[in-house]
Amino acid sequence: MIDTLFALSSGRLPAGVAVLRISGPEAAAAVLALAGVLPPPRVARYGALSDPRTGEMLDRGLILFFPGPASATGEDVAELHLHGGRAVVAAVLRALSALPGLRPAEAGEFTRRAHANGKLDLAEVEGLADLVAAESEAQRKQALALASGALSRRVEGWRVGLVSALALIEAGIDFSDESDVSGEVTTDAVARLARLKDELLAALTDAARGERVRDGLVVAISGPPNAGKSTLLNRLAGREAAIVSALPGTTRDVLEVHLELAGQAVTLLDTAGLRETSDLVEAEGVRRALARAEGADVVLWLCDTGSEPPPALTRAVKVRTKIDRNDAIPEGWIGISAATGAGVDALVGRLEREADRLGGREPALITRERQRRALEVATLHLERALGDFGGHEELRAEDVRLAVRALDQLIGRVDVEDILDALFSTFCIGK
Ligand code: GDP
Known part of the structure; x- marks a missing residue:
């Protein structure tokens, strides 16, 4: 059974309003236990919140429910908008922790669930981390582009290009008895790879700018x-x-x-x-x-x-x-x-x-050293794939496969756990 998480997602108390988030299979039950009713999906309802153990009213506030999978984390999510006093928030948190199946979230754990449920890839999670940390206008724009999937979409496009070139190379290998056909498809594949390499190089050239904006x-x-x-x-x-x-x-x-x-x-x-x-x-x-x-x-x-x-x-x-x-x-x-x-x-x-x-004026595509390194590896394999293999086209195919793998690492399709652990440790609780 997956735990249901809860945490204060808004900032330092005291504040005008405090937002508590609950995510997981028991989110609806938790709202019912405290509020007595479950609002319809994505509609804010104003109501009283009481301690289910004693029946004592703790606060009045707005209650929202977002059923999964169409929610921020992909799970059932509830939000309680309370008065932002320390004792108010502490009392509601205490009441939540007494409910079965609920526990306080760790730093970045909501986002981690969103990633696990396919809502965000690694590059988008990095963008979200940068967005929360952004202090300047340029950092905000760049982080928002990354969090909205600008890099992920470009990488996906390159990946599709590489995979189609790979299909051509493999067709050439299959037709290697008919040297006319195989020569033609290989030439076509190499031309496609050369165009992709230019695009990757252009993004790499711009990477220093993205890192500079991110660091200041x-x-x-x-x-x-x-x-x-x-x-x-x-x-x-x-x-x-x-x-x-x-x-x-x-x-x-x-x-x-x-x-x-x-x-x-x-x-x-x-x-x-x-x-x-x-x-x-x-x-x-x-x-x-x-x-x-x-x-x-x-x-x-x-x-x-x-x-x-x-x-x-x-x-x-x-x-x-x-x-x-x-x-x-x-x-x-x-x-x-x-x-x-x-x-x-x-x-x-x-x-x-x-x-x-x-x-620069436009947000850069690459904003972190990790992303740049993965792109460098992809570019390196792509450059190798453009070499002369003396008829051994299976070697060219292997280099293209390695380039695809580097792009997969870039957006976190593979080998993602260590990077995620390091990344989520930089998030706040409640994010
Ligand atoms: P630093 O060692 O380069 O950091 O120099 P400071 O800023 O400490 O300044 C050295 C001295 O020059 C101080 O006595 C300042 O008051 C004086 N000073 C700094 N700027 C000016 C200026 O524009 N005009 C004049 N007349 N004196 C200045």
């Missing part, structure tokens, strides 16, 4: 000590409404500020002043600063004298600071005064253009 862009602010880096960071932090957190490290370490620019999640890093030093701790700070700056998506080189950045940072956007004192701005530099705010809008505009360029 990193902008490093580097430059010599006293160039005005912290002052600029504070000014950017102070004027932006969308700051999530400011995490101070030590003064010699790296400081981070999270904000949203052009719809992209951006982490600004204030790195330690870059200079020669005999202080061991500071030298370590400088080493880390340079390493973080080199790994960043965008580097700002701040300098109040206009000295060029070190060779490792030649791609940096050059910013002449403190123009309130000296407004001689070298060619190719942006001039700012973090003290007065002059030029800061132009600098933010430049950062927004960079964010737009790196993040």
Whole structure:
């Protein structure tokens, strides 16, 4: 017998409304036990909820029932919309746990059931996890596309293409006595495989963008000590409404500020002043600063004298600071005064253009390293399948089969358990 799960699915208490979800074969019985009636499918009914053991009323609220399989999890699902007080929710949870066959859900367990019942494939589950975690507009759009099956549909299309090419190759093998026919079908199959390979490569080329949007862009602010880096960071932090957190490290370490620019999640890093030093701790700070700056998506080189950045940072956007004192701005530099705010809008505009360029407008198809690796394996087998097999077409067929298998892994048709365990551990309870 499958357990019936229940959990608080809405956020932190106290809140205006709390939503409890119940999923499993006893969902209807649980509603009947607490409310005395079962509303018709997908119709909200307002009513009293009582403790079945004592008959005491616990709360009044909305009750919904979604019979399986046309429900979020594929099982019978009920929702109780209660007043969002801690004691109210605790009392209803206690009453539910006393019912036979019911137990509290673990993190991600509702989604796990949805996956087990064929409601969501692995890529869609990953999209759902990203959607709940999304902080920026670009992350929301990308996650919603993934959760709505954008990647799954593309992969399914590629899979159909590969399987039909495979059928041609196998027909060629069957007709290998009639070399005319077999040569023709093989040529046709190889042409189809070549087109598919181009499509897979295009998606792979775009994968770095998807991962970057998902992780957020990193902008490093580097430059010599006293160039005005912290002052600029504070000014950017102070004027932006969308700051999530400011995490101070030590003064010699790296400081981070999270904000949203052009719809992209951006982490600004204030790195330690870059200079020669005999202080061991500071030298370590400088080493880390340079390493973080080199790994960043965008580097700002701040300098109040206009000295060029070190060779490792030649791609940096050059910013002449403190123009309130000296407004001689070298060619190719942006001039700012973090003290007065002059030029800061132009600098933010430049950062927004960079964010737009790196993040793009359309949601990317591939957004996670796991997806990219599976696609890389599929592409590799497909490239092999395009080789010359000297008449041994069964070898070509085998490479195509391996490519199909890699695509199956990508959307979670095979070898999915370990990935799911790791993924669901990142979900909240009640999801
Ligand atoms: P950092 O070491 O690069 O982080 O530099 P700080 O932001 O700590 O600034 C070093 C000094 O320069 C401080 O005394 C700031 O008040 C001053 N400073 C920073 N920005 C400006 C500016 O735009 N104009 C002027 N006049 N002084 C500035």
